[in-house]
Every structure is written in C-alpha cells, then in structure tokens.
Amino acid sequence: MAALVEMRNIVKIYPNGVVANNGVNFSVERGEIHALVGENGAGKTTLMKVLYGLEHPTSGEILIEGKPVHFHSPDDAIAAGIGMVHQNFMLVPSFTIAENIVLGKEPTRRGLLDKAEAIRITEELSRQYGLKVEADAVVETVNVGMRQRVEILKTLYRGAEILILDEPTAVLTPQETQDLFRAVRKLVAQGKTVIFITHKLREVKEISDRVTVMRNGKVMGTLPTAEATREGLARMMVGRDVFLEVNKPPVQRGRKVMEVQDVSYVSETGRSMLKGVSFNVYAGEILGVAGVEGNGQTELVEVLTGLRPAASGRVLIDGKDILNRTPREVRLAGVAHIPEDRLTNGLALTASINENVIVDRYYNKPYRKGLLIDYKQVNKLGEALIDEFDIRTPSGLLPVSSLSGGNMQKVIVAREFSFNPHILIAAQPTRGIDVGATEFIRDQLVRKRTAGTGVLLVSADLAEVMSLSDRIIVMYEGEITGVFPNAQEVSEEELGLYMLGLKRQTPEEMEAYL
Amino acid sequence: MKILRIPAVREFLRILLAVVAALLLGFIITLLVSEDPIGAYKAFLTGPLSKFNRFGDWLEESITLIFVGLAVAVAFKSKQFSLGAEGQLLLGALVSGAIALFVPLPGILRIPVALLAAAAVGFIYGWIPGYLKAHLNANEIVSTLMLNTIALKLYDYFLIFHIKPPNAGYNASDFFPKAGVLPSFVPPFMGEIYTRFSQQTNVTIMLYIMIAAFIAAYYMMFRTPFGYELRMIGANIKFANYGGINTKRTIILVFAISGIFGGLAGAHLAMGIHTKLIMNISLGMGFEGIVVATLARNNPLFVPLAGLAYGYLRAGADVMERASDVSREMVLVIQAIIILLVTAEGLLPVIQQRVAARRSANGQNAAALEGGENG
DSSP, X not given: OOOSEEEEEEEEEXXXXXXXXXXXXXXXXXXXXXXXXEOTTSSHHHHHHHHTTSSOOSEEEEEETTEEEOOSSHHHHHXXXXXXXXXXXXXXXXXXXXXXXXXXXXXXXXTEEOHHHHHHHHHHHHHHHTOOOOTTSBGGGSOHHHHHHHHHHHHHHTTOSXXXXXXXXXXXXXXXXXXXXXXXXXXXXXXXXXXXXXXXXXXXXXXXXXEEEEETTEEEEEXXXXXXXXXXXXXXXHSSOOOOXXXXXXXXXXXXXXXXXXXXXXXXXXXXXXXXXXXXXXXXXXXXXXXXXXXXXXXXXXXXXXXXXXXEEEXXXXXXXXXXXXXXXXXXXXXXXXXXXXXXXXXXXXXXXXXXXXXXXXXXXXXXXXXXXXXXXXXXXXXXXXHHTTOOOSXXXXXXXXXXXXXXXXXXXXXXXXXXXXXXXXXXXXXXXXXXXXXXXXXXXXXXXXXXXEEEEEOSOHHHHHHHOSEEEEEETTEEEEEESOGGGOOHHHHHHHHXXXXXXXXXXXXXXX | OGGGGSHHHHHHHHHHHHHHHHHHHHHHHHHHHOSSHHHHHHHHHHHHHHSHHXXXXXXXXXXXXXXXXXXXXXXXXXTOOOOTHHHHHHHHHHHHHHHHHHOOOOHHHHHHHHHHHHHHHHHHHHHHHHHHHHHHOOOHHHHHHHHHHHHHHHHHHHIIIIISOTTOSSSBOOOOOGGGSOOBSSOGGGTHHHHHHHHHOOOBTHHHHXXXXXXXXXXXXXXXXXXXXXXXXXXXXXXXXXXXXXXXXXXXXXXXXXXXXXXXXXXXXXXXIISSOBTTSSTTHHHHHHHHHHHTTTOTTTHHHHHHHHHHHHHHHHHHHHHSSOOHHHHHHHHHHHHHHHHOTTSOTHHHHHHHHHHHHTTOXXXXXXXXXXX
16 A cells, blocks of 8 residues: 655755755655654755645655645645644734634634634534643633644644644643643544654654654655664764763862842733742852743843843852843853843844854954954954854854754854853753754763853753753742752652642752752 | 856846846836837936936935935844934034034035034934933834924924025025035046036035945944944844843944934035025935935945935936926836835845756755755
8 A cells, every 4th residue: 555645756955055855755654653853954844844835846756645746835735634733833823722723714604703613613623632722712822832732723623634743842841742742642543644853862762653864855764663762863863973861070069159149030010930049059060940941940041141130139150249230241240141042032143153153252352453343353263163163054154044953052152152151051052953963062061060160051851951960959930949969869750740849848958958 | 157156246136137127117107108208218217417417416316315325224234213314314404504604614614513513413313212212112213203303393493483584585595605515526626627517516525425424334334343233233132132232322322323324414415415405405315215225235335336326216217307208207106116126125036046056956065054944
C-alpha cells in the first residue's frame, strides 16, 4: 500500500537564493506520529510549508495516497485533508474561541453568524478529541496552551486528517506539554496522522513512532524511534558528536556579588507579581531559578536589569544599590543580561551583527574617537566575536535577521559575555535554539561561572536548570518557596511539587541557604 | 551579468524600471486627455530644461525639497513619524524674514543671524513634540499636526498684524532689503555667469548650505554615537532601551534636529525664493518631505537625488500645465501615479529573483546564511 504522504525529490530555492530543501524524500504512514527533527535552518519548516501549499517547490512531487497532487495554496492542502498549526499562532485575539474555530467556514442563520451553533460545534469537537477549551472565552484572555488547542481544533474542524505541528512545545510549560502529548495520542487513536516538528530530542523519544532527521536541506535518514538514541539523533542533526550532558568542575563559591533584598513589583494592572523576593548570588556559582512560567520570573529578571521599576526593595552589586536605575547604570555596575525574548529585547534584527554587539559600549573608547564612532574598531570587535563565539555568518556587516535562531542567540551571548560582567543574568538562554548552539551556550555559561562570574539562570526547561545549576531556588506566585543548596541532590519530582505550589519551605528553613 | 549582484545596482535598476513604467502609464493618461499628447508630454519631460529660468525654478524647488526631505528622513529613520516639517518651515520663514526685514545689521551679519535663528526656531519647535512623545507618550502624528496648525496661524497673525506695511492692500511684507536677501550661489567676479544666474534664477548660497546639510546629516546618522542611538531606536526601541541607550533623550533630540532642517527650508523660501513674506508661503511643502525621504529610503545621502528627481517632476508638471492643454488636475494625477509606482517597494522583484536563481545555479549555496527557514 502506498504511504499516506510521500514527498519526492523536493527542491526549494527561495528568491533570495537560499536553498532550503535540496532533494528531500519524506514519507508518512497513516496513523503514525512522525517526528521531523533538525537544527534551525535545516529546512523542516520549509518542507512542511511546501506540503501545506504555502510554498511552491522549485521541483519535486507530492503524492497523497499514491496520487500526485499540486497544491497552489493552503486551501488545496486543506481540501486534501492536511492541516498545519504554525509556531506563531494565527488567531484573531479579540474573537472568542468558537468564532476563531469556525472562521472561514462559519455556520450561519439568516445570513448572520450563528454563535450558538459555533459554540456547539466547538464543544463537540473539544469533547471528541479531548482538547479542553472554553468556547466562549476571548482568545487574548486565555493562556498559550489553550490557544494552541484552539489552533488544533480549527484544523480538525476543517477536516484535517494529517496534522502538521510546527514546534508545538516551544511555547509550552512542562505540564502543558504533557497535556499536548496526551491529546496527540488521542488524535492518533482516532485515526489521524501527526507530523511533529521539533528539535527537542527528549520529545522525539517520548511521543513519536518514527523520526526523520534533516540537516542542511537534506534528509539524513528516517528510522523507527525505538531504534534511535538521543546521542545518535544529535549526531545525525549536527554532523558530529554532541555532549548532551553538562560537564562542570566542582563549585568554587566566592564572594557575594549580588544581594537581592525584599524586592516587590506590582504590574501596571495592579497585580502583585513579586512579593518580597530575597536571595544572594555568589561569584563562581550558577543559581538556577525554577518555576512554571508566569510565576514572576520574567518580572524578576526585568526588575533586576532596570527594565521595569520595582515597588520596593534593594539590589546590591558589590555593595552598590542598582534597583530602579537605568539599564545603562545597571550594566555599568557589571550586570550582563541575556533576555528571555531575544527578538524583542536582545537584538535589532535589521541592524548589522557588528552594530548589535556594540550597544553597551559604542560610546566608550576604543569604539568612540572624538565625535565619531570608529567603525574600524567596531568591525574588528565584530570579527573577533564572530570567531570566538562561532557565529555562522559570512560577515559581521550582515543584518542579524540573516542568521538562524541559534546564531542570533550567540550574538547576544557574545555581547553579554565579552564585557566581563560580575554577574550574568541569563533568562531562557537556550529556548528555541538548536542542539549545537544549545551545547555551545551551556558550555559558555559553565565556563564563565568557573572563571568566577556569578550566574543567575532562569529557565522553563527544568532539565536545563537541574543540569547547569549549583544551587536552585523555586518561584511560585511571585515568591521563593524553596531553596536547594545542592542541585545534584534534588529530584525532578520534588522540584515539581514546589513549582506547582503543593509544597513550600518556611522562611526559617530557607534563610541559611538563600 | 555579475554587476546585477551589487545591491545598489539592483536598487537603481528597480527605480529606473519603476520610473519607466510610471512614465508610460502617465503617457497613456495624457493620450486620453490631450489633443496633442506628444507635445504635452514633451513639455512635461523636458520642460524644466527647456529654458534657463525654468532650470532655475527646478533647482530652487529642489533645494526646499531636499531640506524638508532631510527633516523627515532624520525623524523617520528612528521611526518617529513626525509630520512637523511644515510648522517648522513656517516659523523658520517667519523668524528669518523678520530678521531680514527689521534687524539693522549689514548683510554679512544679518544673513547668518537670520539663518541661525531659523535653525534655532526649528530646533525648538521640533523639541516640543519630541518632549511630548518621550515624557507624556503623546502620539507624534497628532501633536505635530496640531503644532503645524499653531505655526500656520502664528505666521498669519504676525504677518497680517505686525509685519505687513500698515496701509498695504495685500497680505504680504515689503520686499526684503538687499542685506536680507540670500546672495546668488555664483560669486560676482564670475562675470557673465553671475549675471545670468542672479538675474534669471533664485539659486542662492543655500545650495552650499544644502550640500553641507546633507553631508552633515549623513555623518550624524551613520558615524556618530547619536546617529547610532537614533538608528537603533528606529530598528528596535526595546533593544535600544535594554542596551542602555537613553531613549527619551535621543527621541527628543531626533525631533529637534529634524526641526533644524525644517527651519532652514523656511529660511530658503523666505530669503531665497520669495524675498518677502507672503500668505501661503508653504502650501504643504513640509509634507512633500515625506515623499522625498521615502524615495531616498531615509538615507541622507540619497535625499539630494530624490529631491532633484521629485523637484524635476514638479517643475515638469508646472511647464506641462502652462504649455499644453492638459489641465492642472490631470497633471497632478500623472505626477501622483509616478510617485506611487516609484515608492512601491514590492514592484519588479523579477530582477532579484533572476539574480538569486543564477547564484544558486552556480552552487554558491547560501546555506551558510541559514536564512531560509523560520523554524
């Protein structure tokens, strides 16, 4: 019997000359969960866009159940039973969930939208596939996990038999990820087929039946997941051996570099997001902050780096209070910051790589010469950092937007590491970037720490916090609810209980270890 | 065809093709509305060069356009959508005109003082919406439009009640005395050339100031720390803030410096072209700066070229209107269509695609850039 989907010799060359797919063969059997993995820029998303009719292949053919098809637009693909959930959701934020689901194929009564019917349809779909949503809630008020379920239901409503999920877990918390996996299994049990794009190898092992690995626009191989190892997959993706486990020398704790005392923050809407947070960071250690996203970690980092005003408290860097100072004053006190959202805060995409690495130093010697910026020095710095931090680009004069996600993150890391900070605040430093770059960045973090920098690591990836940190604190609803002085001695389950607020230590218990 | 790979060449070709397409379209419209379409279109295309004084008109107008284009480019480059050039221009004209008329200094002093005053008033009048934006989060589009109205009414008020001769039957000042008029850009010792230019055109030393202005603007934008701050705010203001740039101070300065160019454009209108203050001295000239800046992609280096090109179109349209049976309205329609096509950035991507295909055929695969996938 023919495969459900078969893509043969797909070649895709973008107008700007980038060869995204170079003779790709890819096939999916009915009823399987097929993981598609590869580093950023390997061509996964492009291949799926071709299958979904968003991109036209330069050459090659697509067969559905053995019959050749030509998709001119996503409408054709949808008609053939293919649905795609994009990485960035495509919902109307001000519409209700039910309205979003029926959009484009609305039930009507006397020419008007039949809202009751839309809600009935939504609830029916929700029950059938076990994807819980509130049909009458407005999309902008619900969390990311539910928005994703809405996207999936939307494709199911349009009759999708084959679902393409593009990095669906990138935006989810560990709990939400588990919910998603349950839903995916249920979909498959009901006869659907799922193509799952990811670069998290743990997820591949956990959810998929078969896995296809891509690298540089080519397929490196397809194999049953049961026969694959994480190390083996990583090697196929990157093309060399990758060390997934972090190797770090024992901690050499030095002086106190950052004292956070009783810091509170109230959001613009009046919600108390940080409630008297206190802790210290020492030179030569990595202090990990664990917690389900949205429990004040983002606010903590932005308050500490001068991006948000705190309501009260003190933050001492080597004895000097930096709370509620400008970002420049905080930087001058020796605080580096790898921001959580690199595209929003960390980079100016249209500016060149070189101009992105000088934002904290352009006004000082040697980059400033009299009234002008000395671009010779700037370019020299750029070339040196590109070399040292292995940023893959032909030139530092190119815009950052020409880089892959992992290399963009390396630009930030290069800038923040190269000014020799006393303390480094890293928020989600490896989120959404590929295996090779993740390994590199983790290695750099450990090196900085071993060289005597204090590191505050905030990550939603529990495995990352546990493997990198020397000491861990847990945040829950704007408070520190637990501290674990020896990160090696705490289990994932134990941390999970604190993260969900089911367990907490008393201030007395914590005092000695903060 | 290696030359096609240079971005500047591609950009130039793109604009050239857009202009040709636009001119063809314009000609089709002329065919529909004129009895003598070829004559009319010829007047449009060659008009500004057909007589010496028309050539002068073109240059004069272009200088104003270049100043307002610089004003807009500086603001837009940092994504501050200031529409305040009109108001700055009017106050620049008013203040420089008043000094040209009433301050009893010899020309060698009176003119620099008037120019400096025009620049200063533009700076201050730009500073206001900058401050409102930075500290009170006032939308700059609204605030600059309101400030334009205020400037226009102040201009009219001072002209009617304080500047025009008390018993004159018209709303205009006296002609400026010689000490208040900008001298021709050709020095007097050049003999015949001097006579020709100074008698038939109003191309003044403002030409040199314009050249200095666009070079200064270019260096400021691309070589100074302030220019870096300005561009980073334009690229991503959150990044600028995160990186430690004082975004409020920079935004205020961007508006104020943009105002300098607006004020100088006003001085040029008053002391160079009209040599008196009249009602409706601007007629929306400040807004034409948006077209010029857009054509130049907000790069001061390209503003003179864009200003000359747009000035040529405007001058050609004037000639066409006077020399043919095509009505002013249709002339403006043709002119607008041309601008529309030239500023449409997505037009004619064909060339780019062809170059890209050739490049990948050569096996120079751009995977090194890893830019093809968002995943």
